[in-house]
Amino acid sequence: MKIVVCIRQGLDGEINPFDACAYETALNIPGAEIILLSMGPDSVKNFLLPLTRLGATKAVLLSSKAFAGADTLATAYTLSRAIERLKPDLIFCGRQTLVGDTAQVGPMLSVYANTNLITNVMSVDEVSDEIVCTTRTMGVQSAKLPALITVERINTLRRPSIRSKVGSVEVWSAEDIGADATKCGLAGSPTRVLKTYENTSGKRKCRFISLEELKETVSASLEKESQKVAVQTENTHRLSKVVIMGEAPRIFAQQISDDITVLPLTNEEDIVLRLKELEPNAVLWASDSKSKELAARVSAIMNLGLCADCTALETDGEQMIMYRPALSGSIIAKIISLTKPAMATVRTESNNIKDVVVAMGYGAKDSLNAVKTLAKKLNAMTVATRKMVDNGYLPYDMQVGLTGKTVSPPVYITVGVSGAVHHIVGMERSGTVIAINPDKDAPIFDYADYGILATAEELDKLL
Ligand SMILES: Cc1cc2nc3c(=O)[nH]c(=O)nc-3n(C[C@H](O)[C@H](O)[C@H](O)COP(=O)(O)OP(=O)(O)OC[C@H]3O[C@@H](n4cnc5c(N)ncnc54)[C@H](O)[C@@H]3O)c2cc1C
Known part of the structure; x- marks a missing residue:
């Protein structure tokens, strides 16, 4: 049983806490061969090496100038190229990073790596030719291997024992994984941050x-x-052809458009078909787990930029302009998508x-x-x-x-x-x-x- 665990180093230099839980979950699977996979600058080698002492046989660092500036879609694509070479039975990701907070990379990677997907995992209950997990939102779920799971904050990563040996860290370039440079890094990222502001809202x-x-x-x-009385936002420009997935995002769509079509949250094949037929300018998704997972998968299937957790929208009449908290909420980023339709999950109310x-x-x-x-x-x-x-x-x-x-x-x-x-x-x-x-x-x-x-x-x- 080969398990690849995707790991990201946080801004504090430590392992992203959700990824730590994914690693610990993999370590608890008897007889598993574990490989850590990370993308980042060369210095991440020094972060990965001590982590191999916990039980991973090796770590692979994807490092190249071509990978810099990647958004979630480009990150998922790049990781998928390494997955193609490593050929694991299972991929474990943390539910999200604390830097980006999007929870998009796991579901997107499952599309590019062509695996089944279970998100929001609270425990892995059984692994054979399928994996059975208890999830936070959907009860017990099972999936045939190869499968990718995203793990919640459910455990504490063990510490190395004094006798534990370090494994190795291999550094792979774009050529090593046969990556198409136009799909990696900034060049392959359909979302663009135009500006950032201090968040004083x-x-x-x-x-x-x-x-x-x-x-x-x-x-x-x-x-x-x-x-x-509810105050309507003054938006002089309006955007035509806006699709909302379910009713929840309507209040956001109304900020930018009077031409709104509702599609049901069915399955990704139907949704992709309907979006191809309708050719909208923008698609809005709610922020519940099911919507977020479907949004990420549809985005990867259609190679569309997806901006997560938007708190406000604007339009210049041509495109949707998205605002979202970034860097743990301390700043607000103004973002556009270079691909059409522009897609966003919006912070809908509970x-x-x-x-x-x-x-x-x-x-x-x-x-x-x-x-x-x-x-x-x-x-x-x-x-x-x-x-x-x-x-x-x-x-x-x-x-x-x-x-x-x-x-x-x-x-x-x-x-x-x-x-x-x-x-x-x-x-x-x-x-x-x-x-x-x-x-x-x-x-x-x-x-x-x-x-x-x-x-x-x-x-x-x-x-
Ligand atoms: C990426 C990221 C995401 C995060 N997401 C969230 C999130 O979704 N939600 C969230 O809440 N936090 C989130 N946090 C954590 C957040 O930064 C704070 O750490 C957290 O909100 C602090 O919780 P607190 O106010 O309960 O505790 P503290 O910051 O410890 O504050 C406790 C307060 O209680 C007061 N106090 C002390 N004694 C008493 C008393 N006897 N009676 C009454 N008051 C008393 C103190 O004066 C203090 O102001 C996130 C952090 C990161 C890095």
């Missing part, structure tokens, strides 16, 4: 109130938000959100019962920051933010949330934001309409 002027004023402020805010949402941050970890009781009294639903999820206090499906869900209820209350930009991007479109935190310098107050300087423990007074 979501900032508000905060008025501090007392804890005792919380309930009446929530009631008054609900009243005020119910009277707000369904079934109540009017009041209470977010529990790490500062509330010792008072979860008090926060939950308060939420019940306010008829609110509860959500979490990633730090709460990563530390096992609350499940992933509660996570709001860059790598979680997006919500915009009329009232969003945070308890013990610091206000990291990664959390803010998931809630910044909420109506009124009320932040409870004892630290008056916490960044969350820059994004709140009302601030309460109090600890989570003090919520007991209100119960």
Whole structure:
């Protein structure tokens, strides 16, 4: 059983955490021959070599000037050329990187490498001539080999033992993998970043109130938000022929077009056929896992650029201009696609959100019962920051933010949330934001309409 594990070095120099989980999952498969595969500059050799001590027989680094500046499509193509040479039974990828955050490379690679695909894997349950996995979103799934799986953050990568031996790192060039240089790196990347801006969206002027004023402020805010009339964006230009996959992206399509066709989320063959017939200028997909996976596969089948997780769209009448958070949300990138139709997944809202949402941050970890009781009294639903999820206090499906869900209820209350930009991007479109935190310098107050300087423990007074 030969398994290739795709690994990327993060900006912090460490292994991308999702890839670490993919590697550990491969190491747990008895008798597997594991090969690490990475693309990057020559210096990545020094990052890969110590990783071979954990059990991989060797690592392959794809390194060439031709590979630089690759977007997800060009990356998937380049990796697929090495897969062609390595001929594995299984390919393991992390669900996404923390740099790009797109979750596109795995599904795209499965198209170019012509393998079956299972995404969002929580555990590998059986491997024979097929692989059986429990997934986060679709229950138990199986696929015949060769197959590619994308792995969630489910485990911790082991440490090397003192006696472990280092393997080898082979560096392969474009020629070594027979890659078509026009499909690699910047030349092969259909998406182009035109400009980047500091992400200041979501900032508000905060008025501090007392804890005792919380309930009446929530009631008054609900009243005020119910009277707000939705503001239409002024977009002087309109784009013709925009396709939305399902109803969820409609609100984004309306920002740029009056000529919108809805297609059902069926399967990739049907969707490709319909898109070829319709010849749209733009195609928008929702941000749930099924839409993202289909979008990535359709993009690879049709060789179209795909911009992930857009938060706003514009048009000059000719093309779709896409805005998305980048570099973990600290900047906003303005992106176009050189291929037509331009395709984007848009950050659609989670369904079934109540009017009041209470977010529990790490500062509330010792008072979860008090926060939950308060939420019940306010008829609110509860959500979490990633730090709460990563530390096992609350499940992933509660996570709001860059790598979680997006919500915009009329009232969003945070308890013990610091206000990291990664959390803010998931809630910044909420109506009124009320932040409870004892630290008056916490960044969350820059994004709140009302601030309460109090600890989570003090919520007991209100119960
Ligand atoms: C690529 C990437 C993606 C990410 N995606 C997400 C995401 O989707 N969602 C997300 O939330 N984060 C995400 N993060 C993590 C994010 O950067 C922050 O680390 C995280 O949001 C912080 O969580 P927190 O506010 O709960 O904890 P902390 O930053 O630890 O803040 C805790 C706060 O609690 C306050 N506090 C302390 N004691 C008390 C008390 N007794 N009562 C009340 N308050 C108290 C403190 O003053 C502090 O402000 C991501 C990070 C990266 C790098």
